Amino acid sequence: MSNLASEPEFEQAYKELASTLEDSTLFKEHPEYRTALEVVSIPERVLQFRVTWEDDKGVLRVNRGYRVQFNSALGPYKGGLRFHPTVNLSILKFLGFEQIFKNALTGLSMGGGKGGSDFDPKGKSDNEIRRFCQAFMRELSRHIGADTDVPAGDIGVSGREIGYMFGAYRQARNRFEGVLTGKGLGWAGSLIRPEATGYGLVYYVEHMLQHAGQGSLAGKRVAISGSGNVAQYAALKCIELGATVVSLSDSKGSLVAPEDGAFTPEHITAIADLKTQRRPLTDFHYADKFKYYHGARPWVHVGKVDVALPSATQNEINKAEAETLVANGVLVVAEGSNMGCTQEAIDLFEAQRKVNGQKSVWYAPGKAANCGGVAVSGLEMAQNSQRLTWTEKEVDDKLKCIMKSAFLAGLETAQKYVASKEGELPSLVAGSNIAGFVKVAEAMRDQGDWWA
Known part of the structure; x- marks a missing residue:
């Protein structure tokens, strides 16, 4: 790419994928995939x-x-x-x-x-x-x-x-x-579409916790960034499943609950109303129930948490914030946003994953953990093609199946192509990258887009 203008975000995404392919056995077994x-x-x-x-x-x-x-x-x-x-x-x-x-x-x-x-x-x-x-x-x-x-x-x-x-x-x-998804329910939209990314993220995290022998979300402390659709519905689903949500944020700062406090569904609804009006979190009347940190992300202010869900924008957990989360005992970091962690943060989480077996920090990339939104967009496309509308339960059940399949694809592909020690949790970032890449590459080869 040396002949092109700098594209730092794209280069980061490319290098993250390419490095996990290089570090696996994929190219050794299938050198043609480099093409x-x-x-x-x-x-x-x-x-x-x-x-x-x-x-x-x-x-x-x-x-x-x-x-x-x-x-x-x-x-x-x-x-x-x-x-x-x-x-x-x-x-x-x-x-x-x-x-x-x-x-x-x-x-x-x-x-x-x-x-x-x-x-x-x-x-x-x-x-x-x-x-x-x-x-x-x-x-x-x-x-x-x-x-x-x-x-x-x-x-x-x-x-x-x-x-x-x-x-x-x-x-x-x-x-x-x-031609568009996310349409109104009265004109060919789908139930569960606004909730899908947040709900799907939480369903994915449940599979991570269960596989790692960490139980369910019940009783876990969860830190969330963002306050848009993804963060709102992730928070509501976490609360429904018995977790304690301790933070939300926007571009101006973060709201963090004290050690014995938590967000309630009523708080989330009030914040959602603000965001519909495109108003900042500073307009939320939280009295003394939360502490507001101006210009800061929540990660270094939330104290001990079990689960961290970056759900705002790209590169919102850096290396220093990742170190704080690890020191505070985080078990799972799963991206509700796209490329929510810097490469340095991902490297830290991946290094920690290799240290403590089932009790390690386990990181899930956005391309797997937040695929629920586009999955239900795909279900909306299917309903449009058939001129049908599925029930809320039908869509939610399909979403749960898709999130389970995405989790298992990353897990099983990592076990196949990425070397690991006995008892080590598989690399979901490597497994998800390889699983997605191989599926696309094989379809492209079948259709003559590349050959070797």
């Missing part, structure tokens, strides 16, 4: 376009729009749209690259992609957001479709934005089809 890695690391297509729209004062505004259509060997491109001022091609390539293998782990027929814009929805009126979404979709609609590319929501893109974009697509293409 597959070289091919899969370049997107099939990158779309970049101008989005012009008008603010409430009648002033023309302009933003950059993107869609990275990374890999379609397993199905239509599938991945979210992110509206945030930090969005650039490096971030979208990293997210799209991760999405390829995450989608493979769901077992559903979905390729990998990602898109978005450097538009910032914060501080914008509903009318401004509607005009931007319509302008964005006027261009994007040329390149997507139910059997081609099916975007979803991500940071800055919730049900409101999906609705505006779906309406713009329907008007532009004269088609009502499952």
